[in-house]
Structure formats: C-alpha cells, structure tokens
Amino acid sequence: MGQDSSPPTGPDFTQGIPLAGIADDGVLAGHVGDEAALLVARDGDLFAVAATCTHYGGPLAEGLVVGETIRCPWHHACFNLRTGRPHAPALNDLKRWRVEVRDGRAFAREELPEHRAPELAAPALPASIVVVGGGAAGNAAIETLRREGYQGPITLISADAALPCDRPNLSKDYLAGSAPPEWIPLRSADFYVDRRIDVRLRTRVTVIDPARKSLTLDDGSQLEYGALLLATGASPVRLAIPGTDQPHVHVLRTLADADALIARLDTAKRCVIVGASFIGLEAAASLSTRGIEVHVVAPDKRPMERVLGAAIGDAVKALHEAHGVIFHLETTLTAIHPDRVTLSTGADLAADLVVTGIGVRPDIALAEAAGLATDRGVLVDACFETSAPGIFAAGDIARWPDARSGDNIRVEHWAVAERQGTAAARNMLGRRERFAAIPFFWSQHYDVVINYVGHAERWDRIEIDGDPAAHDCTVTYWRQDTRLAVATIGRDRASLDAEAAFESALSA
Incomplete structure (x- = not known):
C-alpha cells in the first residue's frame, strides 16, 4: 500500500x-x-x-x-x-x-536475513495458548508468540467470518473504493498454517472455567489452555429507535459490515450518517468521495469536540462541508423509515442508506461471567494479566494502569490494541514487562490526516500553534501543568517529536 x-x-x-x-x-x-x-x-x-x-x-x-x-x-x-x-x-x-x-x-x-528469536525453553512456558478475538490485539499476540520463539500450540478463536483484517482501512480507502480487497487481510491463510496457528473462524467461546483452565465453545466442545488472552474487542452501539432493523441500516465494524455497506452503494443516492464520531465522519468522507449525498446527524454542537476540542472540531466540519457534507447538529434521530429518517426537530430527511456510528461498547460479558474483575472494561495489571492468574486481556476491553497518569484507562484505538497484544504475548511467556507505550491514533478525512499522541479524557487548557482551519497546526492538551496529549494536522514530524518527548519523560 x-x-x-x-x-x-x-x-x-x-x-x-x-x-x-x-x-x-x-x-x-x-x-x-x-x-x-x-x-x-x-x-x-x-x-x-x-x-x-x-x-x-x-x-x-x-x-x-x-x-x-x-x-x-x-x-x-x-x-x-x-x-x-x-x-x-x-x-x-x-x-x-x-x-x-x-x-x-x-x-x-x-x-541480512530476517531476525529470528531462538526457540524458548519449554518447561517455563504455558503448555498451550488460546487467544479469543481476531482483531488487532489478538492478531498481534499470536504473531508475537511465534516471533518470540514460542513453539507450543496456539489457537485463535474469532467470531468473525474473515481472517484478521486491516480494520482502520474499512472506513477509509476501502469504503471509498480506492483500496482493493486484497489489501484488507492482515495475513493470508497460509501465513497462519505455516506458523502452526490454529485459526477457528465463526466460533464463539461461551464459558471460561479459570479453575480448570478450559473453554467451552458454541458447538459444545471444550478446549484447554495453559495461558489465555481475551481480546474480544468492542461492538457497535445500536440505536434504540423504530426502524433500525431495516436492510438499509448499517453499522461499520467488521469486514462483513463494510462489504454489506459497499454492496448497496450502486443504488444509494443519499446517506444519513448518525453520529459525528471518527468512524462516522471517515465514512462520510468515503461515501462523499463516491458521489453520494451525505448528511450527518449528531447531538453534538460540533464534531469531535469532546476528544479534540472546538478548534479542530470546527476545522473538520468546514472540511466536510467543503466536500458537500451537510450537518444537522444538536439533533438526534427518532425513527428510521424505508426512504427517510425523522429528526428530533420533527423534520424528515430523505435517505436510502443509514450508517450509525455512535460509539462502541467493550465486549466484557464473557470475562464477567468468568468472575474476572471489571470496571467498564476488564481490569488488568501493567503486564495485562487479569485478576485470574494465567488469563490476560488486551485491546478495546482492557483497562490498564497508565504509566503517565497513574489512572486506569481504556483506549479504543488500533495501534494501541496491537501494541497491547504484543505486550501481553511477551508477558504470557514470562517476561513481566510493564506496558508504557504512548497511546496513538490517526484519523483520515479526504486528504487531511489528524495524528494524536497521548491520552486526555479531560483537560483545562488547550494551546494551539498554527491554524487548524488551514490544516497546519499542533494542538496541545493540558491539565494544570501536565501535558496530556498532542494532536497535529499537517505536521507529522511534530507528532513523532511529541511521542518521543512523552516517552523520554516516562523514563526520566
């Protein structure tokens, strides 16, 4: 690519x-x-x-x-x-x-040949490892296990019909039609076969028995594990209004979701995006690029303000409007009909396609049923081990102690999940390495990319260098005298510098 x-x-x-x-x-x-x-x-x-x-x-x-x-x-x-x-x-x-x-x-x-780790000594290692979840964290974990020299049995259990895929691309180039299908799988089927990784798609775990170190699958079979990683990710929040079960109403999370949405684009003319989130607005950009009339309905005063602040929110809104996207803010949907939606204002908008992007919820029901400690996520230590010895959690479900703030945080971003999957895999092999990676994500809107490093759930001060409206800025988020996060547009090197500075401060 x-x-x-x-x-x-x-x-x-x-x-x-x-x-x-x-x-x-x-x-x-x-x-x-x-x-x-x-x-x-x-x-x-x-x-x-x-x-x-x-x-x-x-x-x-x-x-x-x-x-x-x-x-x-x-x-x-x-x-x-x-x-x-x-x-x-x-x-x-x-x-x-x-x-x-x-x-x-x-x-x-x-x-030079590819670097290969020596095979690890078996007595100190789990007899087998099972990873539940085929997303970013799960795939990174199984690759890391083999890369680190683990030779024992590895099983990946995924509810998805597809192999682990490049999920960030689903709302970006893939939905826009500029990324061909062959770009989307992270690896080929042969990759997993060659590395002796047993990948079980369309499969769910129904019960975890931590005492017996066993899993029950949805076909009734059981599977034992030496160590277990839960990387079950998150599921899209569904609208609780009439009409959401109609075939032209879509969410965008999996490859199957993206393919189902793309299949309707040949006949769709007007789309309503529900939610001015990252996924919602990336989808708006992709669909607008395809020539579809796009309307965005959201309760927010401006898009992305909660995460990025007012200045970037206004800049993103103006960017989309310049591409023909129409916003209906401080408004919600009350009903979806076959050819239109009804707003909380009482007005109707014509729509032959509806995409909801109103957030996700971590899939922690399996962990809760197994008795693991949870708090709006699965609680883990700095090495991603849960309250049950031998069971780890990573990705969108994990709430871990942030090395910078000391708070327990949970972050729903692709690169973060991959880095956590890597860290959890190494710790399942006994490394006991505390996770200290700086959170990072990017969001693409047409040819404008927003990079964000750090983590700021709340702040009391924002500093802006440059001009967000000109797509050239560095925005810093502060709480008192602590620099929490940095967002950049058009300044890739500044984003890298900020990440390195956060890392240096941690090691000081």
Missing part, C-alpha cells in the same frame, strides 16, 4: 560512501541497487535499511530516529535498526543490509 515505484535517487550504497559524508547521528537517503535505502549513523554504528515503512509505505527519511529505532511519520510504526523488528502498526520486518567499512568508505550490498 502506498509504495513509491519511482526510481531511487541519491548515492548508490553498493558503490560506497565516504565516511566523511555521513553526519554523526544522521540519516542519508540513497539506494542499494534499485531499492531505496537509508544509511543511518547512530552512536558510532552504521545501519542500512529500506527507505519505506512496511505498514503503508511511508517515507522513513522524513521520520525520526530515537535510540536504535527509526519511526514512520505517517502512522508511527517503529523499527529496530539493528534487527529490523517492527512495532505496531507495522507487522513486517524492515529490510536491512550489512554495512562494511573499508578504506574510509561505507558499503551496503548483502541483504
């Missing part, structure tokens, strides 16, 4: 680069043969790596080097320069080449 096919420019590292031309702790763009590459100097070492992110093909030369990592400016994927190992949202290693220094020149020619 997004790969640049233009010929590489800059010096050819196979021919050698004078060491004097490589700045201390600098990044030099060039190529190895016909492949774009970067030569990175860090603390006396030289690393040659591919120039594009393995997530969506972002330009790493415009990113940030922190320690022995290089970070993508687009979606904050991160790669270890020494091993190539990825950090969410990237899944694939970054290509590396061996660097040789001879006669005052640095050469990069030989591609």
Whole structure:
C-alpha cells in the first residue's frame, strides 16, 4: 500500500560512501541497487535499511530516529535498526543490509536475513495458548508468540467470518473504493498454517472455567489452555429507535459490515450518517468521495469536540462541508423509515442508506461471567494479566494502569490494541514487562490526516500553534501543568517529536 515505484535517487550504497559524508547521528537517503535505502549513523554504528515503512509505505527519511529505532511519520510504526523488528502498526520486518567499512568508505550490498528469536525453553512456558478475538490485539499476540520463539500450540478463536483484517482501512480507502480487497487481510491463510496457528473462524467461546483452565465453545466442545488472552474487542452501539432493523441500516465494524455497506452503494443516492464520531465522519468522507449525498446527524454542537476540542472540531466540519457534507447538529434521530429518517426537530430527511456510528461498547460479558474483575472494561495489571492468574486481556476491553497518569484507562484505538497484544504475548511467556507505550491514533478525512499522541479524557487548557482551519497546526492538551496529549494536522514530524518527548519523560 502506498509504495513509491519511482526510481531511487541519491548515492548508490553498493558503490560506497565516504565516511566523511555521513553526519554523526544522521540519516542519508540513497539506494542499494534499485531499492531505496537509508544509511543511518547512530552512536558510532552504521545501519542500512529500506527507505519505506512496511505498514503503508511511508517515507522513513522524513521520520525520526530515537535510540536504535527509526519511526514512520505517517502512522508511527517503529523499527529496530539493528534487527529490523517492527512495532505496531507495522507487522513486517524492515529490510536491512550489512554495512562494511573499508578504506574510509561505507558499503551496503548483502541483504541480512530476517531476525529470528531462538526457540524458548519449554518447561517455563504455558503448555498451550488460546487467544479469543481476531482483531488487532489478538492478531498481534499470536504473531508475537511465534516471533518470540514460542513453539507450543496456539489457537485463535474469532467470531468473525474473515481472517484478521486491516480494520482502520474499512472506513477509509476501502469504503471509498480506492483500496482493493486484497489489501484488507492482515495475513493470508497460509501465513497462519505455516506458523502452526490454529485459526477457528465463526466460533464463539461461551464459558471460561479459570479453575480448570478450559473453554467451552458454541458447538459444545471444550478446549484447554495453559495461558489465555481475551481480546474480544468492542461492538457497535445500536440505536434504540423504530426502524433500525431495516436492510438499509448499517453499522461499520467488521469486514462483513463494510462489504454489506459497499454492496448497496450502486443504488444509494443519499446517506444519513448518525453520529459525528471518527468512524462516522471517515465514512462520510468515503461515501462523499463516491458521489453520494451525505448528511450527518449528531447531538453534538460540533464534531469531535469532546476528544479534540472546538478548534479542530470546527476545522473538520468546514472540511466536510467543503466536500458537500451537510450537518444537522444538536439533533438526534427518532425513527428510521424505508426512504427517510425523522429528526428530533420533527423534520424528515430523505435517505436510502443509514450508517450509525455512535460509539462502541467493550465486549466484557464473557470475562464477567468468568468472575474476572471489571470496571467498564476488564481490569488488568501493567503486564495485562487479569485478576485470574494465567488469563490476560488486551485491546478495546482492557483497562490498564497508565504509566503517565497513574489512572486506569481504556483506549479504543488500533495501534494501541496491537501494541497491547504484543505486550501481553511477551508477558504470557514470562517476561513481566510493564506496558508504557504512548497511546496513538490517526484519523483520515479526504486528504487531511489528524495524528494524536497521548491520552486526555479531560483537560483545562488547550494551546494551539498554527491554524487548524488551514490544516497546519499542533494542538496541545493540558491539565494544570501536565501535558496530556498532542494532536497535529499537517505536521507529522511534530507528532513523532511529541511521542518521543512523552516517552523520554516516562523514563526520566
């Protein structure tokens, strides 16, 4: 996705680069043969790596080097320069080449093999691991287990009909029609087979027995586990008004939801989006791009104000209006009819398609029934272990102790869920590593992307540098003297700098 096919420019590292031309702790763009590459100097070492992110093909030369990592400016994927190992949202290693220094020149020619962890000693490990949930956290966990060298049985149980997919894309390029279906699965079926991961789709767990370490599935069968990860995610909130069961009313959460919505677009002319949330407005942008007349109905005074504040909310509203989207704010729906909706004002809006995006609720019923501690989510410690030993939780359901604020927080964002799945997997293998990753998400509206690092459920002060209306700004959210979060538009590097600063403050 997004790969640049233009010929590489800059010096050819196979021919050698004078060491004097490589700045201390600098990044030099060039190529190895016909492949774009970067030569990175860090603390006396030289690393040659591919120039594009393995997530969506972002330009790493415009990113940030922190320690022995290089970070993508687009979606904050991160790669270890020494091993190539990825950090969410990237899944694939970054290509590396061996660097040789001879006669005052640095050469990069030989591609290095993918880094592989040694097999882990079996006696100290769970005899088997079961992951419940095929979303971001679940998929990241099973990949991490194998990447870390775990050789025991792994089972992934998913209620979805499809393999784990790139869910953020469903409301963006996929719905807009610019991302083909083959981009959407995170991995092929063969990927899981090759790694001996038993993937069971269209399957639900009905009972967890922590004492016996067993699960009951919806077909009545039972499955034992040595360690268990709950990554059941969240389900869309449904409208409680007449007419929501009609075939032209949709939610957007799974690939099946997206495909069902797309199937109606050939005949749809006017869509009502219910809710001015991230999903709702991303869907509005995608449908508007397809030439559908879009109306947004929401009780809010302005879109996204609760999360991003008034200035960005106004900028987002103006952006959508410039693309023809019509807002009906401080208004709700009271009924949905086959060809229209009724607003709380009493007015009707014509609609042959309705998409509801009014939030999600964490799927914690299974955890509650098993007696796990919950509080608007499944309570976990800093290593993602629940109140039941051997049972972990990650992703949208997990409420964990935030290293920065000390509060127990729950975050519903893709990259956060992936990073938690990775952390939980490592801790199921006995690492006991406290989770301290800085929350990050992005939201795309047409060609405008909002990046957000940190976490601010509430704030008492907002500082704005730049102009949100011009799609060029850094917005900082404060509570007293504590910087909680930073949102940027058109300033990808500033977003990376903010993330690195939050990390540095934690380690200080």
